[in-house]
Amino acid sequence: MSATLKERDSFILYNDKSEKGLACNQTSVSGAVSQRACVYCGARVVLNPVADAVHIVHGPIGCASYTWDIRGSLSSGSELYRNSYSTDLGERDIIFGGEDKLKAAIDEAVKTLNPSVIFVYATCVVGIIGDDIGGICRAAEKQYGIRVIPVSSSGFAGTKTSGYKAACDAIMELMGEPEPECERDPLTFNYMGDFNLAGELWILKNYFDEIGIDVIATITGDGRCDDLMRAKGAAHNIIQCAGSMHYLASRMEDRYSIPYTQVSFFGLDDTTESLEEIARLTGSDTVMERVQRLVARKKAEVEPILDRYRARLAGKTAAIYVGGGFKAISLIKQFNSLGIKTVMVGTQTGRPSEYETIKFLSDMGTVILDDANPSELKHFITEKGADILVGGVKERPLAFKLGVAFIDHNHERKHPLAGFEGAVNFAKEVDLTVNSPVWGMAREGF
Ligand code: SF4
Numbered sequence: 530m531s532a533t534l535k536e537r538d539s540f541i542l543y544n545d546k547s548e549k550g551l552a553c554n555q556t557s558v559s560g561a562v563s564q565r566a567c568v569y570c571g572a573r574v575v576l577n578p579v580a581d582a583v584h585i586v587h588g589p590i591g592c593a594s595y596t597w598d599i600r601g602s603l604s605s606g607s608e609l610y611r612n613s614y615s616t617d618l619g620e621r622d623i624i625f626g627g628e629d630k631l632k633a634a635i636d637e638a639v640k641t642l643n644p645s646v647i648f649v650y651a652t653c654v655v656g657i658i659g660d661d662i663g664g665i666c667r668a669a670e671k672q673y674g675i676r677v678i679p680v681s682s683s684g685f686a687g688t689k690t691s692g693y694k695a696a697c698d699a700i701m702e703l704m705g706e707p708e709p710e711c712e713r714d715p716l717t718f719n720y721m722g723d724f725n726l727a728g729e730l731w732i733l734k735n736y737f738d739e740i741g742i743d744v745i746a747t748i749t750g751d752g753r754c755d756d757l758m759r760a761k762g763a764a765h766n767i768i769q770c771a772g773s774m775h776y777l778a779s780r781m782e783d784r785y786s787i788p789y790t791q792v793s794f795f796g797l798d799d800t801t802e803s804l805e806e807i808a809r810l811t812g813s814d815t816v817m818e819r820v821q822r823l824v825a826r827k828k829a830e831v832e833p834i835l836d837r838y839r840a841r842l843a844g845k846t847a848a849i850y851v852g853g854g855f856k857a858i859s860l861i862k863q864f865n866s867l868g869i870k871t872v873m874v875g876t877q878t879g880r881p882s883e884y885e886t887i888k889f890l891s892d893m894g895t896v897i898l899d900d901a902n903p904s905e906l907k908h909f910i911t912e913k914g915a916d917i918l919v920g921g922v923k924e925r926p927l928a929f930k931l932g933v934a935f936i937d938h939n940h941e942r943k944h945p946l947a948g949f950e951g952a953v954n955f956a957k958e959v960d961l962t963v964n965s966p967v968w969g970m971a972r973e974g975f
Pocket of ligand 1: 570651
């Protein structure tokens with residue numbers, strides 16, 4: 530039996546450096562068992578790190594299992610976001626409607642938690658029965674004088690990317706109307722698409738402080754409602770995770786005239802280039818000098834450590850399967866810098882331009898795939914003989930069953946992998962796993 534469905538052929542290619550493109554950014558092939566999560570989950574990933582908001586999931590209790598506990602986003606203050614509130618719809622509500630339960634949930638949240646902002650997520654069931662979430666949220670805003678914002682995230686209504694957009698639309702709703710045009714301070718930035726996994730946002734904030742950048746809002750890692758409402762006054766938007774934030778950044782450019790720039794803080798080269806790009810955006814020679822001093826100091830600290838890992842990792846091969854294309858690109862570069870060749874690379878939500886870059890960066894014969902499933906991942910990891918798989922919680926069991934080393938680069942991870950410090954953590958984790966004797970034993974059945 531073939532490892533791939535015929536309908537999936539256009540989503541998979543062996544890199545031949547030709548012009549041939551990869552199909553992507555489409556709904557999953559029915560029956561192919563995509564690794565993607567649903568629309569609602571996409572919205573939750575993006576919005577849930579807003580730490581001082583109440584997040585109410587309007588749907589059956591199972592949907593609420595996508596919560597802080599399976600996401601490693603950290604907060605420096607409010608812990609409100611760590612609670613999962615659900616309207617717990619049951620059979621009776623599906624027949625007679627769940628609006629009363631939603632009203633009661635909002636009333637209770639206001640009375641017991643005193644929030645300034647409540648996000649209400651739509652789920653599959655609510656999309657089917659047609660509860661008027663928007664009307665209920667508007668009525669609650671009038672009654673309580675707070676922001677109650679619906680998130681149009683019915684699980685079946687598109688792909689996980691549609692969920693990112695639904696969350697971004699909710700953030701735009703919170704940001705509100707443009708202010709009368711005023712002079713913007715060129716040192717003010719919003720930092721978007723970092724979810725403060727394992728606290729890595731705080732590493733970067735140290736850099737921003739040192740070079741003199743004023744971060745108005747972090748969107749959405751360690752996020753605060755007030756900061757989101759002030760974000761429209763920033764001079765620049767910089768984006769780490771393009772998959773989730775490109776849409777928001779382009780809407781903010783249209784509505785508030787804030788230009789945006791893609792950055793990446795994964796790996797020494799990307800971190801250096803991104804800091805230099807930020808300095809260029811400010812137009813300040815002083816900021817550029819600070820960046821150069823910071824980079825020189827950090828590189829002097831971490832390069833000797835990385836050299837030790839390079840000696841232990843040279844010649845290994847890697848397979849990558851992650852959410853967004855930009856992260857995959859950074860990972861290929863990071864593996865290259867460690868002497869590791871990428872033999873398979875795929876993403877859940879990569880865009881055509883990102884796949885072009887992946888083709889450019891990876892070697893002839895590298896397997897590139899969009900919206901893969903476990904059967905395909907198993908087939909290509911085995912065929913290409915990868916020593917390590919980098920992915921998320923859904924890919925981890927596959928690696929363990931195949932007896933292949935694994936490194937978590939998703940929202941559950943516990944070690945920061947961004948910035949200069951993160952580059953060392955990454956090399957250390959790769960070394961620990963790929964050079965562990967356990968994989969040989971696992972493959973031989975102990
Ligand atoms: S929104 Fe739909 S697909 Fe998503 S978790 Fe709930 S029931 Fe499942």
